[in-house]
Amino acid sequence: MPDLTAVKELADRVLGEVKKVVYGLDEQLRIVFASFLAEGHILLEGVPGVAKTTLAKAFANSLALSFKRIQFTPDLLPSDVIGTMIFDQKTGEFRLRKGPIFANIVLADEINRASPRTQSALLEAMQERQVTIEGNTLKLPEPFVVIATQNPIEFEGTFPLPEAQLDRFLVKIVIPRPSPDVLKLVLRNYGVIREWPVKPVATGEDVKRAQRLIWDVRVSDDILDYIVRLVEETHRNRNVRLGGSPRAAIAMQQLARALAAMEGRDYVVPDDVKLAAKYVLPHRIILKPEAEVEGVTPEKVVEEVLKSVPVPVP
Secondary structure, three states: OOOOHHHHHHHHHHHHHHOOOOOOOHHHHHHHHHHHHOOOEEEEEOOOOOOHHHHHHHHHHHEEOOEEEEEOOOOOOHHHHHEEEEEEOOOOEEEEEEOOOOOOEEEEEOHHHOOHHHHHHHHHHHHHOEEEEOOEEEEOOOOOEEEEEEOOOOOOOOOOOOHHHHOOEEEEEEOOOOOHHHHHHHHHOHHHHHHOOOOOOEEHHHHHHHHHHHHHOEOOHHHHHHHHHHHHHHHHOOOEEEOOOHHHHHHHHHHHHHHHHHOOOOEOOHHHHHHHHHHHOHHHOEEOHHHHHOOOOHHHHHHHHHHHOOOOOO
16 A cells, blocks of 8 residues: 655645745645646636735745746747747857746746737647757656646736647636635735745655655546546536546546545545546536526536536445
8 A cells, every 4th residue: 555644744844835925725725736746737817916926936936846937928929938049159050048948837927918829839848748949859847837827818918728728737726816814814924925934845856756656546446437427527518518628537537636645545535536626627618608698607517517426435
């Protein structure tokens, strides 16, 4: 039986460090770190000022890994992200200038303010952990994760992410406005937050070891059937034009494994899958136009799906 105590201890250390500057988002923080353990990319959505960038920076700073931040703007070019070949006048030759994508953790800030052409520059990096520059294919560092933030698409100056890119994010996490109690806590501790007390509490080897241990978490046939039924039910829902893809099922399994490991368990339970579904499925569901007019949201569809599919009995 694999011992997953090390994963639980790692999660407790990292989350404890992040919570020094991020308040009132316990579940969302668990999902972020579980996604990182599952080697998945993370999309944070929320209105300006709800600590999306702070959350991403806090996770990066708590891990002894290389970190780069890219501020996405309408005039950002693909070469500004992945790099390009430049002419060296001293040698008379072209040489490679790597872009900020070459880091363990890449913060793509306000990703939906860039044009679709620039957004698509991330596709190869996110899926294959490599980039191609002028015909040269280069591997990205390991581990590699993109943490992207975006404003709601109703905001001025935003471009909706294409479905192919959305599907490459393991999870989409909506960051809500803080409650009055949490906002009061932020104000009271703002001096501490400004001093930025977040320190590295894990090495790259710690992270890679934990990512390998995730594969030792057992997923029973009953749980696999449950995941498949949930994904299939998204296609049967009356309000859905396109439901979850096979990648959604894989993402749900891997995120559930990571959540179980963070609890020190070597097996997945239905509650792990339910929690994973809340963050894995909504951004992969495309609604029918009439459903959107009626105020149906992908999140409501996922709630219906979770209620309609019987939970396996241990």
